[in-house]
Amino acid sequence: MACGWTADGADEESSLTGTVYIGGKNDQPGFNLHSGHTDRGFEPDLATYLGKRIGFTPKWHDVVSAKREQELLDKASALVIATYSITPLRDELVDFVGPYFVTKQGFLVREDYEGIKSEKDVAGKVICTVEGSTSAIAALPDGTTPHEESDYSTCVRKLQQGDVDAVFTDEALLYGYVEQQKNSGTPLKVVADVSFGNINRYGIGLPEGRRGDCEKLREALRHYLSEEWASDVKAQLPALVAAYPGDWENHFRPDEEDVDTYSSCKD
Numbered sequence: 001m002a003c004g005w006t007a008d009g010a011d012e013e014s015s016l017t018g019t020v021y022i023g024g025k026n027d028q029p030g031f032n033l034h035s036g037h038t039d040r041g042f043e044p045d046l047a048t049y050l051g052k053r054i055g056f057t058p059k060w061h062d063v064v065s066a067k068r069e070q071e072l073l074d075k076a077s078a079l080v081i082a083t084y085s086i087t088p089l090r091d092e093l094v095d096f097v098g099p100y101f102v103t104k105q106g107f108l109v110r111e112d113y114e115g116i117k118s119e120k121d122v123a124g125k126v127i128c129t130v131e132g133s134t135s136a137i138a139a140l141p142d143g144t145t146p147h148e149e150s151d152y153s154t155c156v157r158k159l160q161q162g163d164v165d166a167v168f169t170d171e172a173l174l175y176g177y178v179e180q181q182k183n184s185g186t187p188l189k190v191v192a193d194v195s196f197g198n199i200n201r202y203g204i205g206l207p208e209g210r211r212g213d214c215e216k217l218r219e220a221l222r223h224y225l226s227e228e229w230a231s232d233v234k235a236q237l238p239a240l241v242a243a244y245p246g247d248w249e250n251h252f253r254p255d256e257e258d259v260d261t262y263s264s265c266k267d
Contacts, residue, residue, distance in 0.1 A: 030176025066132025
């Protein structure tokens with residue numbers, strides 16, 4: 001496993017120089033999809049912007065949801081940018097800068113499936129989600145059969161094969177699969193207005209105590225939200241934009257004040 005940074009001294013010794021190893025997902029269309037030796041998506045766009053502004057070159061390193069905290073605790077990566085929701089429990093182990101995306105949770109189903117139209121319809125269904133995710137611990141109705149996998153691509157494949165009734169995770173993430181599969185033999189859709197669990201706020205994870213790096217990232221992220229966030233969402237998540245015509249920024253864009261509220265390094 002590649003080592004993201006080795007400095008164990010004072011915070012002034014920044015880890016955000018030269019090549020910076022970033023733990024990310026490699027199978028999440030719209031957010032980060034590794035193909036042809038290249039990482040494409042909203043999160044690589046974000047990392048490229050941060051690197052140019054701060055002065056480092058991102059190098060991606062695959063990490064699954066359940067291993068994100070350990071990735072930082074082991075210093076295998078200097079940062080984790082992996083649709084990584086900021087939660088109090090995670091914040092006890094690692095630090096966060098963000099959010100850079102805000103989303104409710106929802107259900108992905110086959111386009112011709114009408115079995116879930118309201119919250120009560122989820123009862124009795126087989127719902128796939130990912131171990132170590134916030135969706136895996138959300139309270140679903142009694143009678144729901146949860147099915148956990150290590151990644152969402154496997155959930156989507158099982159959905160298209162008819163092995164599960166729906167995939168449950170962040171709505172923003174689901175629209176990436178809608179776009180990816182729109183011309184496949186089994187197109188998909190997000191169920192409108194059906195949600196459980198908390199609002200999720202994606203943050204940049206970093207090891208605890210790197211206050212200087214935290215402040216650099218926070219300042220760069222503030223600029224990103226006003227300068228390039230909207231254009232990157234339009235480019236990488238067109239199905240999400242189409243689902244909320246004229247109103248998508250209100251649903252998914254964090255306020256600049258949110259970055260101050262939820263980042264571990266507060267003014």
